[in-house]
Amino acid sequence: TDTIGFGHALRRQGNMDTLNNVKTFRESFKEMMDSINKPYDQCIKYLVENIKLDPGFNEFFKWSLENNVPVVVLSSGMEPIIKALLEHLVGPDYVKMQIVANNVATRAGKSSINEEGGWEIVFHDDSGFGHDKSLTLRPYAQLPEAQRPTMFYAGDGVSDLSAAKETDLLFAKKGHDLIQYCVREDIPFTVFADWKDILAKVQEIVYVSSDGRLTHQC
Numbered sequence: 001t002d003t004i005g006f007g008h009a010l011r012r013q014g015n016m017d018t019l020n021n022v023k024t025f026r027e028s029f030k031e032m033m034d035s036i037n038k039p040y041d042q043c044i045k046y047l048v049e050n051i052k053l054d055p056g057f058n059e060f061f062k063w064s065l066e067n068n069v070p071v072v073v074l075s076s077g078m079e080p081i082i083k084a085l086l087e088h089l090v091g092p093d094y095v096k097m098q099i100v101a102n103n104v105a106t107r108a109g110k111s112s113i114n115e116e117g118g119w120e121i122v123f124h125d126d127s128g129f130g131h132d133k134s135l136t137l138r139p140y141a142q143l144p145e146a147q148r149p150t151m152f153y154a155g156d157g158v159s160d161l162s163a164a165k166e167t168d169l170l171f172a173k174k175g176h177d178l179i180q181y182c183v184r185e186d187i188p189f190t191v192f193a194d195w196k197d198i199l200a201k202v203q204e205i206v207y208v209s210s211d212g213r214l215t216h217q218c
Contacts (some may be wrong), residue, residue: 004046006035018158019177024128025158029076033121040104040113044084053089056195061090061097063199069206070149074133075101076159078121100124100136133163141166150206154198164189169205171198 002008014028036043064071075082079101086094103122106113113119123130140149153163156173164170164178164187172178172189182189192198 001032001035004036004038004043005032010035015158015177018161019181024130025076025161026123026128026130029130029159030121037117039115040080040119042114044081047081048084048088051085051089054195056197056199058090060195060199060202061093063203065093065096067206069202070098071096072098072100072136074131074136074153074163075099076129076131078102078104080104100131100133102131127162129159129162131159131162133160134166137163137166152198152202154192154195169201171201 001011005011011032014023014032017023018025018028038046061071063069073082073086079099080103082099082101083094086097086099102124104113104119105122107118107120110118121130125132125135127135137151137153140151143149150169151167152169152171153160153167154171154173155163155178156176158177158181160178161181164182164185170182170187170189171192172182174191174193179189179191181187190201192201
């Protein structure tokens, strides 16, 4: 939205309103999305051409594939955009990630998402988050101890508030809003600068035995 929507100032105000409980994330994010009139296929093209992958993510993903560590993308973005970005930035192996995200639909009165002002976001659920990421995490947390995985979650902003309390180890990106929320709510977190930091920390914690079993390092 900074360049093709209502701009940086209003986006930051929306984030602050969410952080300070003035608006729900669902409300502020819908305002952001509604400020974009560009046809959806052009939005995808613009993002693919301009978004860069966080340093170290491909190395982390390669390690996860080699060691049978599932990677789940929980996003407040829209699934077609997430898939297009991952295919471009990660390559064909992106299909090995589970993606849980919002979606897109043709706006009432329009004939296609690929016309000016023709699309609108379709939220994943009815929560104030639009996509309550805790709903994906909690079933894993409630498994019997012998089956329950160790959960790592990495986030940076107000779209990640719903997940912050639901994971075993939360990675919060340096200099971003999620840290402010965690400090205020007394939620433990580990700061990361990029995915190289995350990979190093996960490798400290997880031991992969020769038979492929994952255990905690003692």
